[in-house]
Amino acid sequence: MSGKPKLYYVNGRGRMEPIRWLLATAGVEFEESFIETKEDLTKLQKDGFLLFQQVPMVEMDGMKLVQTRAIANYIATKYNLYGKDLKERALIDMYVEGMFDLNELLIMYEIQPADKKEQYFANMMDKATNRYFPVFEKVxxxxxxxxxxxNQLSRADVQLLEILLMAEEFKAGILARFPLLQSFKARISNIPTIKKFLQPGSRRKPPSDEDDVDKVIKIFFS
Incomplete structure (x- = not known):
């Protein structure tokens, strides 16, 4: 095995994307092993590699790490993206927990039944613009x-940028009421490692299409 972290997940965003963002921000090269079928997932489970029978999993530093928040915490701590003291870490944790709630809404949209999508979308946009974005604008x-x-980059900044860009994919102009978030987006996007990650050809995953969604449903929900 090389010294690079190895990521086990489907070839899509989902719950692995925040982890890709953190590694890329830290300038860490990583490898990926994609789960293409239900059998691929079952094999990982039977081999005992998934502590709770779930992905994402990241293999690094001699460990097989599972649970998105635990993985992100480890990477953020290792690469100095987790504040300078306990109080800063508490704030980062608090903000990131809110971001994870919104991120979950966004990533689950694609698997909603067709007759539920319109209502789900409206609820998702309402929560983004009236519950979550005002909080970060005020912060x-x-x-x-x-x-x-x-006064330094943390995982909270990285993960907020990821969500802002994702929200704009759903609805252009969603940040119109939030000038500080617009400035934040431009500023953080220009950090060299992040700017590189945002370029075509990087490990950043594109939005899912119908085929991607069908594959995910067959792997995880069949």
Whole structure:
């Protein structure tokens, strides 16, 4: 095995994408082993590699890490994306938990039944613009710095940028009411490692199409 982290997941965003973002931000090259079929997932489960029978899994530093938040915490700590002290870490955790709630809404949209999608979409956009984005707009205003916490880049900044870009894919102009989030998006997008990750040909995954969604449903929900 090479010294690079190895990521086990489907060839799509889902719950692995925040982890890809963190590794890319830290400038860490990684490999991926894609789960293409239900049998691929079953093999990982039977081999005992998935502690809770679920992916994502990241193999790094001699460990097989599962659970998205645990993986992200480890990477953020290792690569100095987790604040300078306990108080900053508490704020980062608090903000990121809110981001994960919104991220879950966004990634689950594609697997909604056709007759539920319109209502789900409206609810998702309402929560983004009236519950979550106002919080982060206020945090940036009150904090008065370039970053959400302290005065250096943290996983909270990285993961907020990911969600802002994803939300804009769903609805152009969704940030119109949030000038500080617009400035934040432009600023964080220009950090060299992140800028590289946003270029075509990077490990960043595109939005899912119908074939991708069908494959995910067959792997995880059949």
């Amino acid at each position: 940036l205003k009150d904090h008065g710095k370039d970053f959400l916490v302290g």
